[in-house]
Amino acid sequence: MVRFENECMIGQKTDYFGPYVQPEISYDNTPSIELANGVQMPLLGLGTTHSGGYYHDSVVYAIRDCKYRMIDTAKRYGVERELGIAIKMSGVQREQLFLNSKLWPVDFGSSVYDACLKSCKRLGTEYLDLYMSHFPEVPTWFVDAKETREETWRQMELLYDDGIIRSIGVSNYTKKDLEDILEFCSVRPHVNQFEYHPCYNPEELINFCHDEDIVFMGYCPLAKGKILDEEVIKAVAEKHYKTPAQVCIRYSIQNGVPAIPKSRQQSRILENSQVFDFHLDEEDMHSLRKLNSMQRKIINTDGIQEKLFLPDGYKLQGQVFGVPQVS
Numbered sequence: 001m002v003r004f005e006n007e008c009m010i011g012q013k014t015d016y017f018g019p020y021v022q023p024e025i026s027y028d029n030t031p032s033i034e035l036a037n038g039v040q041m042p043l044l045g046l047g048t049t050h051s052g053g054y055y056h057d058s059v060v061y062a063i064r065d066c067k068y069r070m071i072d073t074a075k076r077y078g079v080e081r082e083l084g085i086a087i088k089m090s091g092v093q094r095e096q097l098f099l100n101s102k103l104w105p106v107d108f109g110s111s112v113y114d115a116c117l118k119s120c121k122r123l124g125t126e127y128l129d130l131y132m133s134h135f136p137e138v139p140t141w142f143v144d145a146k147e148t149r150e151e152t153w154r155q156m157e158l159l160y161d162d163g164i165i166r167s168i169g170v171s172n173y174t175k176k177d178l179e180d181i182l183e184f185c186s187v188r189p190h191v192n193q194f195e196y197h198p199c200y201n202p203e204e205l206i207n208f209c210h211d212e213d214i215v216f217m218g219y220c221p222l223a224k225g226k227i228l229d230e231e232v233i234k235a236v237a238e239k240h241y242k243t244p245a246q247v248c249i250r251y252s253i254q255n256g257v258p259a260i261p262k263s264r265q266q267s268r269i270l271e272n273s274q275v276f277d278f279h280l281d282e283e284d285m286h287s288l289r290k291l292n293s294m295q296r297k298i299i300n301t302d303g304i305q306e307k308l309f310l311p312d313g314y315k316l317q318g319q320v321f322g323v324p325q326v327s
């Protein structure tokens with residue numbers, strides 16, 4: 001069922017798919033989308049990849065002042081402990097936040113349950129709102145990839161049954177990966193997080209997710225800043241007195257795809273949150289959609305096996321700023 005928000009028309013059915021959007025406003029007025037199990041997920045969140053560094057004051061500012069109510073992280077990003085401190089410092093109650101983390105493939109198989117508990121501990125929380133398997137690739141040292149994948153998902157299901165995670169998901173799963181998991185799972189994935197922005201819109205995968213009642217969630221909504229000088233995006237931004245970044249984020253959420261932009265800078269964090277006071281019309285959406293023909297995929301997932309052994313947060317390269325000492 002598609003419901004519309006008052007003026008913003010969030011989740012309007014497009015030519016491609018019709019997202020499910022709950023009419024009730026939760027998470028401090030951030031519009032949300034309903035997962036298959038009824039859990040509400042905010043349509044806007046804060047990205048926290050280790051790429052570009054960690055700026056503690058900016059994260060606190062995002063949660064406390066800009067009302068980001070979803071935080072997307074992963075064990076791999078190496079900042080869960082810092083985020084736990086930022087959440088406490090923000091003064092925002094845990095139940096008002098939607099916290100995501102991700103399982104790194106080295107912890108597949110029998111280590112899944114423990115890896116999730118450790119993520120929770122670092123984040124200073126007893127539960128996660130969403131826990132995702134970060135990549136479908138099984139490390140080569142596991143003897144049987146199929147068996148490992150199944151055992152991994154069983155452990156994820158156990159975390160869900162035990163109430164340690166409120167929803168269960170995957171990331172970087174293709175249609176084939178999803179078909180495989182749907183064959184053997186008892187609890188179906190609620191979410192698939194995948195790259196999504198105007199210049200990369202994997203329509204077949206999105207349609208498959210929609211048909212299977214899996215929320216397609218986007219990452220890199222700004223294509224890491226690399227598409228913001230596209231003429232079409234700039235023209236739409238000028239028309240609405242908005243910035244290209246705001247247009248990209250709005251494009252995502254208006255298509256019912258939760259967006260999780262990251263910035264180190266407070267002014268941009270604020271800018272990226274101001275996306276609920278304008279509406280892209282059908283002409284705007286059409287011209288933005290046409291940029292998909294570029295197929296500018298930013299994240300290259302080839303060679304993931306070689307990166308599995310790198311330490312978590314390896315891209316921080318000493319760029320962790322402003323975290324207070326806590327005993």
Ligand SMILES: NC(=O)c1ccc[n+]([C@@H]2O[C@H](COP(=O)([O-])OP(=O)(O)OC[C@H]3O[C@@H](n4cnc5c(N)ncnc54)[C@H](OP(=O)(O)O)[C@@H]3O)[C@@H](O)[C@H]2O)c1
Binds near residue numbers: 072272
């Ligand atoms: N599941 C996965 O495998 C996966 C993969 C990639 C990302 N993710 C998640 O998705 C999140 C978002 O992706 P991302 O961080 O890679 O890229 P992104 O959010 O698309 O873009 C971030 C880049 O854009 C710049 N930027 C941010 N706001 C801007 C604005 N208003 N105007 C101009 N430039 C702006 C940032 O620079 P400044 O910092 O200087 O502002 C940064 O370089 C990640 O942080 C992570 O949580 C998940």
